[in-house]
Amino acid sequence: MSDTMGPVRAAIARWVEKDLIAPELAETLRAEAEDVSRGESVRASQYVIAATAAVTVLLAVGVFLSWAWPRFDQPTRAGFLAGAGVAARLAGGRFESTWTWKPAAHLLQVTGLTLFLIALLYSETVWADRSMNAVLLSAGGLVFALLSAARSLRTGAVMPAAHLAFGLVYLAVFLDRALELEMTQVIFVLDLVIAGVLVVLAGVVRRDPSGEEAPWALQAMLTALYAGLLMVWLSSVELFDIDDGVTVPLNLWFWAMVALTLWAIEAAPAALRRDWFPHHLATLTLVWIALGLWTLFDLFDGALVGGPLLLSAPAVVAFLYADRRGFQALLRAAALCFIVGLWFWAVEAGGPLGAVGALLLTAGLLFFYSGRRGAAEAETPGSGDGLP
Numbered sequence: 001m002s003d004t005m006g007p008v009r010a011a012i013a014r015w016v017e018k019d020l021i022a023p024e025l026a027e028t029l030r031a032e033a034e035d036v037s038r039g040e041s042v043r044a045s046q047y048v049i050a051a052t053a054a055v056t057v058l059l060a061v062g063v064f065l066s067w068a069w070p071r072f073d074q075p076t077r078a079g080f081l082a083g084a085g086v087a088a089r090l091a092g093g094r095f096e097s098t099w100t101w102k103p104a105a106h107l108l109q110v111t112g113l114t115l116f117l118i119a120l121l122y123s124e125t126v127w128a129d130r131s132m133n134a135v136l137l138s139a140g141g142l143v144f145a146l147l148s149a150a151r152s153l154r155t156g157a158v159m160p161a162a163h164l165a166f167g168l169v170y171l172a173v174f175l176d177r178a179l180e181l182e183m184t185q186v187i188f189v190l191d192l193v194i195a196g197v198l199v200v201l202a203g204v205v206r207r208d209p210s211g212e213e214a215p216w217a218l219q220a221m222l223t224a225l226y227a228g229l230l231m232v233w234l235s236s237v238e239l240f241d242i243d244d245g246v247t248v249p250l251n252l253w254f255w256a257m258v259a260l261t262l263w264a265i266e267a268a269p270a271a272l273r274r275d276w277f278p279h280h281l282a283t284l285t286l287v288w289i290a291l292g293l294w295t296l297f298d299l300f301d302g303a304l305v306g307g308p309l310l311l312s313a314p315a316v317v318a319f320l321y322a323d324r325r326g327f328q329a330l331l332r333a334a335a336l337c338f339i340v341g342l343w344f345w346a347v348e349a350g351g352p353l354g355a356v357g358a359l360l361l362t363a364g365l366l367f368f369y370s371g372r373r374g375a376a377e378a379e380t381p382g383s384g385d386g387l388p
Helices: 005-017 023-071 074-095 099-125 132-152 158-177 183-207 217-239 247-266 277-300 304-325 328-348 352-378
Strands: none
Touching: 005 023, 023 074, 023 099, 074 099, 074 132, 099 132, 099 158, 132 158, 158 183, 158 217, 183 217, 217 247, 247 277, 277 304, 277 328, 304 328
């Protein structure tokens, strides 16, 4: 059952004590809240179980191939992987029409797309680039991805985003295998495709901000933005030969994503806002841990004096913002980012005694802040009813 039930029960009990609602209505509200919470817990567990099942399918294919691989010739191996991928994708699409099977269907479709992609990559050991078989298989993979993506638009908001990510990879393989383009040419084409996709999706979101007609548009746009982050790095290295300072364009794209997310939370039209935006902001905070460390070594050659500030300053801002807005996922992500910055400095730069002193001082400040928050919350009626 969801951990949000504690505050809900406390609120209902407080309303009963203040005679705001009758005890009978309170029981009805508790039962309704528990049903919703139970459903959310079941859905979350379904995805965990389905993910485990998807990995098990891949393991089963691997075990089978370990036995059958020596008995197959190379074309048969590639064909088997491609066929297994199509079968898994079709089975996942069939199950998706049933609500109770949706998590399994989503993971089964991802498994199918992954198996077909493995077949495409393996085919490089079988057929040379631009050979008839290589062209047919890579073109077939691209058509398979496009048709799957088109069908997924009618089924929900999750799989179109996944198909967009896979579609970009399938396109890259097609450009390499069928057209034998150079790496720089492949990257340039992908840049154009992602830019075009973002423009189209922005237009869809603008026309349908509530997502009634295209519930998949926002998630797909988010996927394209993350793909753009990867392409910024590849373009910087391959197209513009940037070695030192490659994190500068990455930071520009990343902080643009942060600004866009904050705008979506704070200033976007009501129809455009989604409950999962704060969770996306938490994800970006976790991404900053890796990007911030990379930036530190790329721009400052690991200069340790600025390490804690570079990593932890955004974490502090995120922590205060999350605390003010009550975004628990962002609060946890910001705390982790802050700890990583301190740990980096303590291990590498502070020296034993200085590090211990700084860490204890920081811990004391955090305890003090926590106590002040507790004192403020104690003045709110019923605030102590949720947690001990």
